[in-house]
Amino acid sequence: MCLLELKNINKYYKISGSNKFHAIKDVNVSFNKGELVSIIGESGSGKSTLMNLIGGLDSNYSGELLVNGKDIGKLRKKELDKYRKSTVGFVFQSFNLISHLSILDNVTIAMTLSNVKKKARIKRAKEILSELGLENQINKKPSQLSGGQKQRVAIARALINNPEIIIADEPTGSLDSKTTMQVLEILRNIAEKGKLVIMVTHSEKVASCSSRVVKIADGKIISDDEIFKFENTYELENASSNQKRFKFFGIRGKNLGIISAVKLSLKNMKEKLTRNIFLSIGGSIGIMSVILMLSLGNGVKTYFNKTMNNYVNPLVIEANMPSDEDDETINLDVTTIQKPELNKQKSFEDADIQKLSQIENVSKIEKGYTSISIGSNSLNYDGKSSNLMRLSTISSNITESNLQEGSLPKEGEMLINKSVSDKLGGDVVGKKVTLNILLGQKVVKTELTVSGIENAGGDLSSIMKSAFLNYSDLEKIYLDNNSTLKPNVMYLDTTNEKYTPQIKGKVKELGYLGSSQDQMTSMFNEMINIVTYVLSAIAAISLVVSAIMIVVVMYISVVERTKEIGIIKAIGARRKDIRRIFVCEAFLIGVFSGVIGVVASYLIMKGINTMSNKLFNINLVIIRRVYAVFGLCVSIIISMLSGLLPANKAAKLDPVESLRRE
């Protein structure tokens, strides 16, 4: 059985519409191991076309092309890739080395595509390169070699997977006569060792060195002469060791691994370093804006919540009755207050108190009463008078830390805030003051001692003239005037801060409201969230821009590297491998953009916070780790999605046409 047999091969090229060009006409020929065949013929006679068919680069023909008795026209795509990868080796006139890869990488790439381990790859490549006298050149780039050396590298690359057939399309066409002889000698050696070498040439001199000369004209074989036979010294060696080797690389070899793909991509990207740096910076801007917008929202929210909770005892949870009117929210705008009595809140009944006290982790429950009004309550001292906008009972909510002066009120005492104290002349701690409460239609006067000055809640609550007294004292005042005090606020105490959120949640679940501060905080948080998301969405528009940028740059890259893609395909890369290399590049761009974006965000955060700390004593921008991770992921996903289109285009390139590209 012949190694390679062509039966009735016909090949037509489509020219335009239904116009076809008959390039190979009824070719019947067979070749054997250990032959060095020269194919000669005029330019345009169909030599390259024939080589591409034999090499499995072009499957669009009729007839049978048998290799070891197997018709390669009937192979599945995957098998055909494997055939190119391990059964044939290609050598081209123009060397077709990949310029940005070292000699070693150029030679090993075919093994990289088979996912052979790095160590094995290098060992095998060094072996072959030193056989061809190139052991000192392995770290050079192709441009640093002479033509003869380049062609020897190309031969080494063709031999790396130990193929049975070497196809050389005018391998000496670009070489001077001295190096031509060197390369011929090498090809002869290869044939002598039992391979089939088919070489296209123009030169009669070159042809005369081969064992057989096939003449082709106008797509037909016009002569086929055997000149001599190599002594088949190879048979022994070949049958045992080489066959085993062939199995190792050809059959057990897998496909391009992810890590190799990343390494290849990195080498490609290094070649166009400036472009890729700018691309990454461009991509990072969108990521950075989104991260910064989210972080700005977070910073503002954090600042607000901290301010709101600064003076609140975290161990006390406030519960309020919801008002009758569903839509009536807490109205903080003092100027709109018209009614003297604003407390339209319902009171807590025993059943409510019962329900609240049963919440888990509540250690104590306190009754409270708060009256917010204009004109109904006031304080008199030493001929001076102050309105009380808020008259409230004291609870554990107010602690020593809220006091500016004095102590918390005991029985018969009251706590007033700074603005009330100022109104009464300032020096009132320890003094007796008169509290006037409007109860029903009459004003009730009670003498109380000022125990201290409260200064809690920051600016917000200090403008509200407030006084605090014990629940029992207020209850007594009501009782003395034939009235009953019902709590309109309940304070739930707990033992550990960690229970607070859960208790707050439960209070809401039972249908009560939290403290006015809590309600305001959550309202404000919601507002900031909306603004943050809107701003982030606007910032995200720049992500679309960077996606388009990546698509464009990668399309350009595919066009630039068409030839390289053709070479890799000729060596046996599958579509999937090509796609993988490009998607990997997109992935790396995504990683770089993301990392630059995150790092830049942190730097900008530092800058802004330094400034805002100087001016307002706050951190305006607070990046959370999830934002950084989110930014990085978004960057990678967008890049990879954008890379898919160009990668597909690259994968679909026709190898024959790509190789013809200059």
Ligand code: ADP
């Ligand atoms: P050569 O013997 O010089 O290598 P080729 O095999 O490259 O010749 O080409 C054989 C013939 O087929 C030429 O006439 C060429 O014009 C034609 N041909 C080659 N490739 C194509 C193609 N892609 N489309 C149309 N015609 C082609």
Ligand code: MG
């Ligand atoms: Mg040609």
